[in-house]
Amino acid sequence: MIKLEEINKIFYKKNKEIQALKNVSLTIAKGEIFGIIGYSGSGKSTLVRTINLLERPTSGRIFIADKEISALSEKQLIPFRRQIGMIFQHFNLLSSCTVFDNIAFPLSLTGMSNDKIKERVTELLTLIDLQDKSDDYPAALSGGQKQRVAIARALASDPEILLCDEATSALDPQTTRSILSLLKRINRELGITIVLITHQMEVVRAICQRVAVISQGEIIEQNTAPILFDRPESPITRELLNPTLLID
Numbered sequence: 001m002i003k004l005e006e007i008n009k010i011f012y013k014k015n016k017e018i019q020a021l022k023n024v025s026l027t028i029a030k031g032e033i034f035g036i037i038g039y040s041g042s043g044k045s046t047l048v049r050t051i052n053l054l055e056r057p058t059s060g061r062i063f064i065a066d067k068e069i070s071a072l073s074e075k076q077l078i079p080f081r082r083q084i085g086m087i088f089q090h091f092n093l094l095s096s097c098t099v100f101d102n103i104a105f106p107l108s109l110t111g112m113s114n115d116k117i118k119e120r121v122t123e124l125l126t127l128i129d130l131q132d133k134s135d136d137y138p139a140a141l142s143g144g145q146k147q148r149v150a151i152a153r154a155l156a157s158d159p160e161i162l163l164c165d166e167a168t169s170a171l172d173p174q175t176t177r178s179i180l181s182l183l184k185r186i187n188r189e190l191g192i193t194i195v196l197i198t199h200q201m202e203v204v205r206a207i208c209q210r211v212a213v214i215s216q217g218e219i220i221e222q223n224t225a226p227i228l229f230d231r232p233e234s235p236i237t238r239e240l241l242n243p244t245l246l247i248d
């Protein structure tokens with residue numbers, strides 16, 4: 001279970017305060033696929049980055065499986081960070097390393113033997129169905145293939161949680177579908193909790209069980225996906241559901 005309790009995050013830019021998160025409280029159950037949706041600048045990335053403490057909140061507490069990780073030092077955090085994988089919009093692969101070495105990278109940091117690394121990477125290449133690309137470099141892959149490699153790398157250390165930061169925003173609809181179906185399979189077969197942030201309603205509709213809507217740093221609505229889509233309460237949710245591109 002992931003629990004955020006009254007999270008506030010204030011950035012300071014040229015002596016100006018930007019309150020990116022305001023009193024955010026959320027509980028995400030183990031094994032759930034949870035979506036966080038909102039417009040650009042609403043605080044989605046900041047929120048998802050507080051879950052693994054890539055961003056430390058200004059105030060508030062974060063619990064993973066009942067352990068308060070926001071109270072831990074950077075050193076104490078290391079084993080907890082291994083429980084949380086993350087993927088990004090622009091994949092963040094190491095361009096000078098092959099597919100195999102990209103996936104092996106987090107394992108080599110743990111001191112695992114080369115034989116064990118080979119076994120685990122082969123298993124992950126099968127999961128993402130890219131066995132034949134093992135020796136290729138990222139530049140030779142399509143966007144969807146790069147995201148698959150990023151997913152395999154995120155899963156290498158057997159995390160319990162996978163954070164997805166706009167993971168399909170750079171992909172076309174067909175590739176988006178194949179990545180979402182991979183995420184769904186990972187959730188179902190490996191029991192991994194998935195937290196997904198996006199501005200794409202159709203992504204949430206495709207795989208999320210519950211959804212929170214964030215606007216100007218505040219959670220303004222949350223519900224199960226079917227109810228939120230059927231009976232959105234706030235005007236912002238309604239607008240996100242039915243975007244219009246009216247220009248003067």
Ligand SMILES: Nc1ncnc2c1ncn2[C@@H]1O[C@H](COP(=O)(O)OP(=O)(O)OP(=O)(O)O)[C@@H](O)[C@H]1O
Nearest residue numbers: 011012013018020039040041042043044045046047
């Ligand atoms: N490192 C930072 N320093 C200063 N301000 C920041 C920083 N990171 C984010 N912000 C500000 O915090 C607010 C929320 O940003 P955030 O990136 O979390 O929004 P978002 O919903 O993820 O947007 P997008 O979808 O465009 O990525 C914005 O006003 C942004 O400018």
